[in-house]
Amino acid sequence: MNAEKKILIIQTAFIGDVILTTPLIRETKKVFPDARIDVLVIPQTKNVLENNPYIHSLMVFDKRKNKRKAFIETASMIRNNNYDFGFAAHRSMTTAWLMIAGGIKRRIGFTGKSAAWLMSTRVFFNKGKRQIERYLDLLRVFKDDNFDCQTELFFNDQILQQAGRLLSPVHRDAPTVAIAPGSVRTTKRWPEDRFVDLVKKLEAHNINIVLIGSPGEKALCDRIRQNAGSDGVLNLAGETSLLEAAAVIKNCDLLICNDSGTMHMANAVRTDVFAIFGPTVERLGFSPFRPHDKIFQIDIECRPCSTHGGQTCPKSHFRCMLDIDVQWLYSDIVKKLRL
Numbered sequence: 001m002n003a004e005k006k007i008l009i010i011q012t013a014f015i016g017d018v019i020l021t022t023p024l025i026r027e028t029k030k031v032f033p034d035a036r037i038d039v040l041v042i043p044q045t046k047n048v049l050e051n052n053p054y055i056h057s058l059m060v061f062d063k064r065k066n067k068r069k070a071f072i073e074t075a076s077m078i079r080n081n082n083y084d085f086g087f088a089a090h091r092s093m094t095t096a097w098l099m100i101a102g103g104i105k106r107r108i109g110f111t112g113k114s115a116a117w118l119m120s121t122r123v124f125f126n127k128g129k130r131q132i133e134r135y136l137d138l139l140r141v142f143k144d145d146n147f148d149c150q151t152e153l154f155f156n157d158q159i160l161q162q163a164g165r166l167l168s169p170v171h172r173d174a175p176t177v178a179i180a181p182g183s184v185r186t187t188k189r190w191p192e193d194r195f196v197d198l199v200k201k202l203e204a205h206n207i208n209i210v211l212i213g214s215p216g217e218k219a220l221c222d223r224i225r226q227n228a229g230s231d232g233v234l235n236l237a238g239e240t241s242l243l244e245a246a247a248v249i250k251n252c253d254l255l256i257c258n259d260s261g262t263m264h265m266a267n268a269v270r271t272d273v274f275a276i277f278g279p280t281v282e283r284l285g286f287s288p289f290r291p292h293d294k295i296f297q298i299d300i301e302c303r304p305c306s307t308h309g310g311q312t313c314p315k316s317h318f319r320c321m322l323d324i325d326v327q328w329l330y331s332d333i334v335k336k337l338r339l
Contacts (some may be wrong), residue, residue, distance in 0.1 A: 008086040015261030018045045024135040028149045029054040051154035078102025112319040151268040154325035163247035176208040178252040180262035182217035185309035199228040206339040213237030279309040
């Protein structure tokens with residue numbers, strides 16, 4: 001098993017997918033304890049894997065400026081490392097061609113996409129499994145085992161101290177709820193006014209509320225805080241790195257969110273999740289997986305309308321989100337936190 005010395009894992013998708021790949025990274029190190037494991041990501045997600053003890057080197061494929069130049073430079077970097085084999089976690093043609101141009105002869109990837117024919121070893125992409133398990137299926141080429149599916153993130157002292165500073169205004173004797181109202185896809189966002197109403201209801205209790213989001217979601221969180229009429233809500237949107245946000249969530253009792261990368265952060269730091277699902281569904285394989293997590297969704301025939309959600313509702317009614325009632329979430333939060 002340990003004859004292979006250098007392994008490359010390519011995951012150039014977004015935050016949630018990178019976090020869902022962390023069990024593959026860890027379990028690969030267990031199967032090949034003496035191997036050097038490198039991971040290739042995009043610049044937006046590099047921060048997520050920093051401090052991961054199973055990774056020798058984090059490599060970045062930055063295609064935002066000049067994709068052709070970035071491809072040539074990245075392929076050259078891969079070739080110089082002389083990998084024994086590589087896992088294509090991302091099912092893209094670019095990933096496949098990077099492996100070929102990088103001289104990786106044993107390329108292990110999934111069936112079901114146009115890039116599959118460029119793989120030397122093809123693994124069945126089982127649509128009935130969670131995405132974590134699909135990624136681990138790549139490793140089962142070498143060892144068919146019951147691998148640990150728990151995702152994980154790692155923090156250094158600086159990140160933990162910063163999270164503590166950011167949370168210093170909260171009352172330590174009260175439950176702390178993080179709310180992440182954003183998502184890259186518009187249809188995956190529960191309407192803004194629903195979050196406003198939820199915050200208003202929760203503020204009637206002895207509870208800390210922390211808003212979490214990217215710099216692009218700061219204005220959204222500002223409006224929710226303002227329209228809820230709440231000076232006591234702590235808005236950290238745009239104030240943290242990805243790992244700092246995860247460290248903040250780690251110190252919370254519950255995360256309320258949409259189907260988003262923040263949801264996967266919470267699972268990775270083992271904070272319970274109440275997730276609101278509209279256009280997407282559990283069977284796609286990206287839902288929260290820990291025992292006390294809960295998904296709020298309604299049964300409607302047009303779900304799912306796409307794998308990742310879109311910018312507008314294809315049916316123009318948006319019932320998958322509009323029919324999810326504020327009182328439903330509020331009641332379950334009160335029950336869970338025993339408010």
